[in-house]
Structure formats: structure tokens, C-alpha cells
Amino acid sequence: MITKKSLPRRTFLRGMGTAVALPFLDAMVPALASATTTKPPVRMAFVYVPNGIIMNGWNPEYEGTLGELPRILKPLEQYSQDITLFGNLTHNTGRALLDGAGDHGRCCASYLTGVQPRKTVIDIKAGVSFDQIVANQVGKATRFPSLELGMEDARQAGDCDSGYSCAYTNNLAWKSETQPLPPVLDPRALFERLFGNGLALTPAARARENLYRRSILDFVSDDTRKLETGLGPTDRRKLDEYLSSIREIERQIEKAEKDNTQIDPHMEKPYGVPADFAEHFKLMSDMMTVAFQSDLTRVITFLVTHEGTSRPYREIDIPDGHHPLTHHRNQPDLIEKVTQINSYHVRQFAAWIAKLRTIREGDGSLLDNCMIVYGAGLSDGNRHLHEDLPTLIAGRGGSHFKSGRRIVYRKETPMCNLYLAMMDRMGVHVEHFGDSTGRLDALDLT
Amino acid sequence: MQFPILAKPPVGIVFDSAMGRIDDVLALAMLHGFDGKDQARIAAVCVSRADLQAAQFCDALGRFYASATSGPAAMFMRFAPIGLADGKPAAASVMFSKAAYANAVKNINDTADPATLIRNELMAQYDQNAAVVLSGPATDLAKLLDMQGVKEWIARKVRLLCVADNGLQADAAAAEKVFAEWPTPIVTAGREIGEALPFPGDSIEKDFAYENAHPVAGAYRAFKPMPYDAPSWAMAAMLYAVHPNDGYFKLSGTGHHRELIVDPEQKDRIIRTYIEMASAKPVPRKPRHPVDEKKDEKKDEKKVEAGK
Numbered sequence: 022m023i024t025k026k027s028l029p030r031r032t033f034l035r036g037m038g039t040a041v042a043l044p045f046l047d048a049m050v051p052a053l054a055s056a057t058t059t060k061p062p063v064r065m066a067f068v069y070v071p072n073g074i075i076m077n078g079w080n081p082e083y084e085g086t087l088g089e090l091p092r093i094l095k096p097l098e099q100y101s102q103d104i105t106l107f108g109n110l111t112h113n114t115g116r117a118l119l120d121g122a123g124d125h126g127r128c129c130a131s132y133l134t135g136v137q138p139r140k141t142v143i144d145i146k147a148g149v150s151f152d153q154i155v156a157n158q159v160g161k162a163t164r165f166p167s168l169e170l171g172m173e174d175a176r177q178a179g180d181c182d183s184g185y186s187c188a189y190t191n192n193l194a195w196k197s198e199t200q201p202l203p204p205v206l207d208p209r210a211l212f213e214r215l216f217g218n219g220l221a222l223t224p225a226a227r228a229r230e231n232l233y234r235r236s237i238l239d240f241v242s243d244d245t246r247k248l249e250t251g252l253g254p255t256d257r258r259k260l261d262e263y264l265s266s267i268r269e270i271e272r273q274i275e276k277a278e279k280d281n282t283q284i285d286p287h288m289e290k291p292y293g294v295p296a297d298f299a300e301h302f303k304l305m306s307d308m309m310t311v312a313f314q315s316d317l318t319r320v321i322t323f324l325v326t327h328e329g330t331s332r333p334y335r336e337i338d339i340p341d342g343h344h345p346l347t348h349h350r351n352q353p354d355l356i357e358k359v360t361q362i363n364s365y366h367v368r369q370f371a372a373w374i375a376k377l378r379t380i381r382e383g384d385g386s387l388l389d390n391c392m393i394v395y396g397a398g399l400s401d402g403n404r405h406l407h408e409d410l411p412t413l414i415a416g417r418g419g420s421h422f423k424s425g426r427r428i429v430y431r432k433e434t435p436m437c438n439l440y441l442a443m444m445d446r447m448g449v450h451v452e453h454f455g456d457s458t459g460r461l462d463a464l465d466l467t
Numbered sequence: 468m469q470f471p472i473l474a475k476p477p478v479g480i481v482f483d484s485a486m487g488r489i490d491d492v493l494a495l496a497m498l499h500g501f502d503g504k505d506q507a508r509i510a511a512v513c514v515s516r517a518d519l520q521a522a523q524f525c526d527a528l529g530r531f532y533a534s535a536t537s538g539p540a541a542m543f544m545r546f547a548p549i550g551l552a553d554g555k556p557a558a559a560s561v562m563f564s565k566a567a568y569a570n571a572v573k574n575i576n577d578t579a580d581p582a583t584l585i586r587n588e589l590m591a592q593y594d595q596n597a598a599v600v601l602s603g604p605a606t607d608l609a610k611l612l613d614m615q616g617v618k619e620w621i622a623r624k625v626r627l628l629c630v631a632d633n634g635l636q637a638d639a640a641a642a643e644k645v646f647a648e649w650p651t652p653i654v655t656a657g658r659e660i661g662e663a664l665p666f667p668g669d670s671i672e673k674d675f676a677y678e679n680a681h682p683v684a685g686a687y688r689a690f691k692p693m694p695y696d697a698p699s700w701a702m703a704a705m706l707y708a709v710h711p712n713d714g715y716f717k718l719s720g721t722g723h724h725r726e727l728i729v730d731p732e733q734k735d736r737i738i739r740t741y742i743e744m745a746s747a748k749p750v751p752r753k754p755r756h757p758v759d760e761k762k763d764e765k766k767d768e769k770k771v772e773a774g775k
Contacts, residue, residue: 113587432548433579
């Protein structure tokens with residue numbers, strides 16, 4: 022018998038101060054509904070890497086259909102049909118514009134705001150970032166309007182770049198022109214924010230939870246069993262995979278916390294953060310996956326490491342600081358090290374993209390319904406250039422993008438033109454943003 | 468006493484031209500001459516016809532004048548893109564068709580939309596320290612006026628628009644809009660100015676001979692059979708934009724829009740300046756925003772130390 026009854030999209034598994042959101046299941050689609058009314062939501066994320074990129078390892082020497090990719094992008098080559106690579110996008114407001122030194126502070130602060138930040142360490146001022154404009158509208162449908170994540174140093178005060186406040190180098194998202202949104206760095210804090218309603222726990226309950234180190238899924242097991250009885254085999258498999266992925270994240274966090282004794286004393290680490298960069302990245306990306314999959318949010322910014330960072334990469338045998346290396350003065354050995362760091366970052370990103378591709382959603386994959394921008398606020402970190410910014414989008418924005426291409430625009434094309442085009446696909450229509458001069462064209466399927 | 472670091476730099480010039488006559492080429496060469504002598508800075512160079520070869524020539528000319536710069540200054544030298552009108556490709560000028568000077572413009576994506584480029588470059592100028600020189604249709608400037616918030620930027624940054632009355636009629640609507648809405652004073656170099664102050668053709672064989680393949684001399688020879696003298700509307704507009712208070716020209720009337728008037732006593736001086744600036748040799752340039760690498764590295768070292 023066919024009925025029009027369906028599982029509500031905002032169904033949660035609840036138990037003992039915990040509420041676990043569900044992924045998009047077939048049971049959430051009314052049996053007689055048309056495809057257009059049940060399309061999964063479009064999500065967007067920004068993955069920001071600092072200090073520019075070695076551009077001759079990033080830019081292919083061709084336009085159009087993506088084929089062989091340059092060295093830094095090589096890890097993405099097998100997913101190139103899901104990638105759109107952009108050329109010549111520019112952030113003019115990241116340039117000095119008479120404000121002198123401080124390109125790292127400016128490029129990060131202007132990256133999503135599209136405005137020139139005020140040069141100061143005290144009375145900071147930039148602009149509302151475009152992810153927040155989107156979050157203010159589409160965020161009403163999700164538990165979290167947006168998530169701000171990072172992996173390094175959330176210091177918000179002091180001078181981080183030639184008179185620019187650390188608030189500029191250490192944040193991507195700005196709720197207002199004076200209020201940046203600091204990223205969450207600690208995987209456990211993020212996990213509890215996403216899945217655990219910690220405030221509802223009594224001290225005794227929290228103590229019990231910590232004592233037995235039970236999985237959060239144990240608390241919702243009754244709800245899970247009830248739900249499973251009403252699901253078809255496909256949904257049961259989806260639910261099982263989804264809950265398994267949450268359990269896997271828990272295991273990684275527990276492992277990371279146990280591993281704390283092995284943390285390299287030369288690196289600043291908050292409690293619970295994996296010592297290994299790749300492991301930390303994977304943990305954060307796994308949680309971003311779950312957050313998108315379960316529609317906890319549709320907007321994420323991820324500041325991989327902060328702009329101007331001098332983080333060494335001992336994981337890949339590079340003990341030198343990232344930022345000093347980028348001022349390579351064209352010395353081949355230094356360029357090689359920066360290239361290795363750039364490649365290392367892209368490898369982690371590619372692993373996330375691979376995962377998003379495997380998760381089925383609607384008629385395609387979760388990635389099909391995402392726009393994941395990977396990029397930097399500088400192109401050439403040696404010369405601090407703000408043009409031809411390394412920028413790609415993974416995903417098809419709800420099957421709107423014709424991906425698998427490299428599109429080169431005219432020089433000086435504002436990055437904010439891309440943001441206008443992305444806002445359209447998020448269902449948020451804005452006529453002008455930052456220094457935009459129009460919408461980026463040639464993205465659509467036609 | 469004025470501290471050099473606090474002094475305003477020389478005027479930043481936006482040059483938007485059709486690059487359809489040798490006068491435009493000579494005006495651009497003059498601008499490079501002024502730049503080399505620190506009397507002006509090149510803010511933006513735009514071609515208002517969809518002529519890729521003209522953009523290639525403008526880019527090549529910039530590289531020619533930068534060729535004397537070496538070392539760290541060369542490493543940090545930024546070649547701003549050339550603005551180029553889009554649309555149906557215009558007939559290539561004979562001045563550039565045989566040119567094969569080194570340049571970085573392979574296709575239109577190696578150039579910028581003129582209005583966007585001008586907007587971006589104006590934002591980097593000190594207040595009231597920029598001037599715009601227009602030679603040819605006003606299409607790009609009309610588009611600039613239509614951009615969000617740009618009229619305020621023009622009013623803040625630009626002190627003067629100098630118009631060479633040479634090709635404005637190619638886009639009458641744009642010219643009308645610019646004359647009606649441009650927020651700064653406008654000065655026009657009328658047709659009689661260009662004809663009264665011809666650039667002497669014999670200068671090409673004499674003053675440009677320091678370089679065997681001088682791009683400007685090549686364009687001059689290609690434009691018309693030699694010898695000939697070239698009218699100088701764009702050069703007059705350029706000279707006034709850089710040196711409005713040095714008595715080269717008189718002005719008609721008063722108000723928002725005025726015209727250049729030739730002072731016969733200044734004629735020889737003007738032509739000497741034309742020749743001197745247009746034929747100026749490339750000189751080493753300092754980087755506009757020098758990077759203090761040592762300071763940068765020390766700061767990084769401190770950060771690493773602090774992290775240990």
C-alpha cells in the first residue's frame with residue numbers, strides 16, 4: 022500500500038541529553054511527491070589554506086575539460102569530474118590599497134567579507150562574510166546556521182601581521198563587521214556540539230558518561246531500534262553506515278586523547294587534538310561530512326591553519342616553518358618544500374572529497390549537493406599576490422554546476438562574483454556583495 | 468622639512484585610449500617617460516577597442532620600459548594587466564600587426580575588463596592624487612560610472628579627467644554620460660590643439676635610436692609612410708594631466724568643463740617635453756611595495772622559537 026506518510030526531515034534519535042540528527046533517508050520522501058519538491062538541500066563549505074600556493078604546481082596549462090592535473094592537484098585527479106577549477110579570480114580588497122604591509126591579515130579578513138579590513142589591533146572592522154549572509158537565510162532550516170572550524174591557534178587578540186589584529190588572520194567568518202566567529206579547533210568540542218546536548222546532562226549523568234566512556238549511540242539505542250522497524254532495507258543500510266561513522270569518529274577522538282602523551286612538545290595543541298595533522302584533518306572532515314549528511318548545517322568554513330602560520334610539517338619531514346618557506350626568493354629547495362606542504366594539504370582534502378562521493382543522497386551523491394571551495398587568499402606567497410587566487414569547487418551545487426572543467430576568467434575578475442553565483446545556488450539572492458561586478462558566468466550545465 | 472616616506476607619490480595616471488592612432492602610442496610612451504622620472508605613476512592602461520594586438524603592444528611596452536630593472540626589484544615587480552574592451556574583435560591597427568615584442572597577452576583572459584581594472588587601481592591611489600586621460604570612445608568610463616559605489620571613489624581619488632577630443636563620437640551616448648556625470652573637473656584637448664602641436668617625425672630616427680627595435684619607433688613607422696609629423700591630442704591631454712600647474716597650456720572659461728588653449732610662447736617647450744618624455748630610456752625601477760624580507764624572517768623565527 023502506498024501512503025503519503027513520510028519520516029520528517031528533522032527527526033532526531035534522542036536519549037539521555039543526546040540528540041542525533043539523521044541523514045537524508047528515502048523514508049523522508051513522500052511516496053507520491055514529485056522529484057522537484059524533495060531534492061536534498063545544497064550545502065557549501067570553504068576550506069582555506071594559508072600563505073599562498075606554488076602556482077605552477079596548481080594551474081594546468083590548459084582550459085576546458087580537466088585531464089592530467091599538476092603536481093599539487095594530483096590527489097584530486099581521480100575525482101576531476103567533480104571539480105571546477107577557476108583562473109584569474111582576484112581579491113582587490115586584500116591588496117595594500119595604501120595600508121602598507123600586512124597582506125596575510127588582509128587576505129584572510131577580506132576572503133569571505135569582500136571588504137578591506139581596518140588596519141588595527143584594537144577596534145577591528147571588516148564586514149559580514151558571505152557565508153553568514155547565506156547562514157542567516159538557509160540556517161533557519163538547520164540546527165546550526167553555520168559551523169566555523171579550524172585546526173590551529175584561535176588567538177583573537179594582539180598583532181599577528183604588521184599591525185593587523187590576530188582576529189583577522191585567525192577567522193574566516195564574520196557575523197557582523199566587528200564580530201568574527203572564531204573556529205572550533207577541538208574535535209571533542211565539535212563532536213559534543215553536534216551530537217551531545219551537554220547542558221541537559223546533570224553533573225551526575227555527565228560523570229556517569231565519562232566514567233563508562235559509553236558511546237553516544239548507546240544513549241539513543243531505544244530510539245534507533247524503534248526507527249529501524251519502520252525503515253526499508255536501503256534506509257536501514259544508510260542508517261547503519263551513518264551511525265557507524267559517528268562511532269568511528271568517537272573512536273578516533275578517544276584514540277587522540279590517549280595519544281596526548283606522544284604530542285611533540287614543539288607544537289601547541291589543545292587537549293584532545295590529534296598530534297598528527299592528517300589524523301586531525303580527517304577527524305574534522307568526518308564531522309563535517311556527518312553535519313552535512315544529517316543536515317545539521319548547510320554552511321561550514323574551515324580554516325585549515327591560520328594565515329601567516331609558521332607551523333612546521335614534521336609529518337612529512339619538513340621542520341621549517343610554513344610562512345618563512347613561502348618567502349623562498351625563487352630558491353628551488355625552498356619552493357620544493359612549499360610544494361610538498363601544498364600537496365599534503367590537497368591530499369587530506371582529496372580524502373574528504375572521496376568520502377563525500379561515496380555517500381548516496383537522492384539520485385546522486387552527497388558531494389553532488391555540495392559546493393566545497395578549496396582555496397587561499399594569496400596566490401604567490403613569496404610576492405604576496407592577490408590575483409589569480411588558487412580556487413576550486415568540489416561538487417555540483419545540487420547538480421547545477423557543469424564540473425570537470427577549468428574555467429579561466431579575465432584578469433581582475435572579483436572573487437565576490439563567484440560568491441554571488443554561489444549565493445544564487447544556495448537560494449539566497451543578493452544583487453551586490455563586496456566588490457562584485459556581476460555574477461560569475463559559464464558555471465551552469467548549459 | 469618633508470620626510471620622503473610621508474610624501475605623496477607623484478600623480479597616478481589612468482590612460483584609457485583606443486590605441487588606434489600613433490598619437491595614443493606616443494602618449495603611452497610619454498607616460499612611461501614620466502613614470503621613469505618619478506613625475507607620474509602608471510595606475511592603469513586600457514584599450515577601448517577590442518584589439519588584442521593593441522593590448523599585446525601595451526603589455527610589451529611596459530616590459531620594454533621595465534627591462535632596465537633587475538635584482539630583487541625585478542623579482543617583486545608586478546605587471547598590472549592591460550584593460551581591453553570585449554565584444555566583437557576590432558580591426559587590428561597597422562601599427563601593431565607586424566609587432567613581435569615579448570608580452571604576456573595570449574588571449575582576452577590575459578587582459579582585464581577596463582572598468583574593473585580602473586576601479587581597482589583607483590582604490591590604490593592617494594586621495595586627489597590620480598588623473599584619468601581619455602583618448603577615444605568613453606565607453607569604458609561610462610561603464611565605470613555605472614559600477615556600484617564607484618562615483619564616490621572617483622570623486623575621492625581623481626582630481627582631473629583630461630579628454631583628447633579624438634574618437635569620442637564613436638560612442639556618443641557614453642560621451643554624453645561621462646560629460647554629464649563625471650564627478651571631477653574635465654579638461655578637453657580639442658582638435659586644434661593636436662594639429663597645432665605636431666610631434667616631429669624626425670625625432671623617431673634620432674631620439675629613439677638608442678634601441679634597435681624600439682616598439683614606439685616601430686609603431687610610428689608602421690602607422691604611415693615616413694616621414695610625417697603626428698598630431699598630438701592624446702599627448703597634450705597626458706602632459707596637462709601630469710603637469711596641470713606648470714604653464715604648458717592655458718584654459719578656457721571657468722567651471723566643471725574647460726578646454727586647453729595653446730599658448731604660442733609655450734609651443735617649443737611643449738614639443739621638447741613631448742620628445743624628451745616619449746623617447747626616455749628605460750630606467751631601473753624600485754618596487755612599489757618593497758618587502759622587508761629580513762624583518763619578515765626574523766618575525767617568523769621568533770614565532771617558531773616561541774612555539775618550542
